[in-house]
Amino acid sequence: MQGERHLEPQKCSVPLAVEVVSLLRQFGSVVALSGVSLEIRKGEFFSLLGPSGCGKTTLLRVIAGLDLPDGGLIRISGRDAAEIPAHRRPVNTVFQSYALFPHLTVSDNIAFGLRMKKIAAAEIVDRVQRVLALMQITELATRKPAQLSGGQKQRVALARALVNEPEVLLLDEPLGALDLQLRRQLQVELHQLQRKLGITFIMVTHDQEEALVMSDRIAVMNGGKIEQLGSAREIYERPRTRFVAQFIGQCNLFKADVRPANNGDILARTELGEFSVSNVSKDPTRPGSFMAIRPEKIQLLGGATCGMKNSFAARIEGFTYCGAETRYRLLAGQQTVNVVVMNREASAVFQPGETVQCLLPAEHLILLDA
């Protein structure tokens, strides 16, 4: 979103909010976390992204102390958290169901954490007032949760957690229960709030757009493991596994045999011909991998422009007009190819049945493990 921060690894200078080492958690025969290790920096907006059942919520609950790991280590602000029970950890959670206490008013809900800590009554009133103002819900103070809309409950749940000034705020699908428009609005608000307060946020979400828009860094999880960890741009532009490529956004995959070329690039041999791939960091000489490219990186060229490098001919099967862009579905041999083209012209450029040339720029091609 607005100017992502480049947080390069600088272990010494950036203090860690949460450190997780080889965390294990099993429920019967189901492995929820199989050796997860992570370092979350102070003040960052960190997202755990993955499909349901990938272990992201378990990881969040283990950090909160609501679930205990079967093995591994958690440090919160450098302290071993194994010895700290949930109610003494310097973290607070915004629950997916909000979990507002139905028998208490909004202000009593917000004051709950402060009262448990035996903070002086006058200070409680003051802090509750301030957080009500911060979340712009002062007029809801005397209502009961049953009298609130979904968006209002969300704000109260946030206020109830933030009033305790936690070192880390944990958010479990915080916007999951809201409709799309409200979700978009709150995504921006939540992001700005995090910047303003400087508190470390760890958010669990299955919504890739939400993760991309809000986070400094994202850990993509699958099957109890972290598949890839990086900035939104890294994860989208340079996915490292097939799972990440397909879970975040759309991706065209081509089976490929890979070998080095003379000029330092990599050559990927696919059913549609040979493609040169630049921008490859890791050892590429593995057979049976995949070559991938995002739909919007493919250029469609009309007319007979055969013999171009890194291109193949394909027939337009159909398209969907989506306002800002058009999504084309093409067929090249047996392979379906999805291409997204921005609508710079008022009329459709290509029609179904037309044969076009697909150009795959070398710098946008990605190599993935099988």
Place this chain on the structure above:
Amino acid sequence: MRRPGWFLSAIAAGLYIFLYAPIVVIIVFSFNAARFGTVWEGFTTKWYGALLHDSAALSATKNTLLLALVSTGIATLLGSLLAFGLTRFDFPGRKIFDRVLYVPVFVPDIVLATSLLLFYSLVGSFIPALELGMTTMILGHVTFQISFVAIVVRARLAGLDPALEEAARDLGAGEWKTFLHVTLPLMLPGVLAGAMLAFTLSLDDFIVSFFTSGPGSTTLPILIYSSVKRGLTPDINALATLIILISVLATVSLTWLQKNKQDPHPKK
């Protein structure tokens, strides 16, 4: 909703007459001046007055209320704790304990009563405090009341979002404070409904009381039963009418409690 036709209305009316005519009759005859029989001899409230001077009826009323209050108190406390344990903790055999909860509800009262009689006669011969009498009646009532209380409270607890208690812990409440500030206030409507149910059950009970009672612990149902054996009398009708009145009041307040439980914030 639609209005029913005349045919359905007639059936419904017949049904309600069938259900309530006997009760109406006993209420009407409690105001009958005739000493014996079923002939109407004019309106009177003297039987109600006579009850006030009937020492047997007064002591039976006292026993009934004492029995109902004490047994309900014990059963509500134990039943609520049982429900809390069954819904919030996992232990070997939890599922079996959960199912076994229904047994006292399904077992016919007469079977329960005979087993209680046998058990307390046996135990009473070793422990004098457990000889048949008010103590064994209270214990007998608690035996069947616990299940009802536990089932009602458990339903309430099972309907609560488990995240509520987690949220309390997350906000710094230890186990005891979580129970006190979150679980207890939220389960309270269920506890009250369970207590009210247990109270009416105890008030109504004849079989268990009859089998576990001893000398001097006669309750209203037992008193009425033994008087009726000597013929129907109007003072018993008056007594029965009063019991009906109390039962109706208890049922109405129970329904009211349950309604409030479902809709905790009726006014916006």
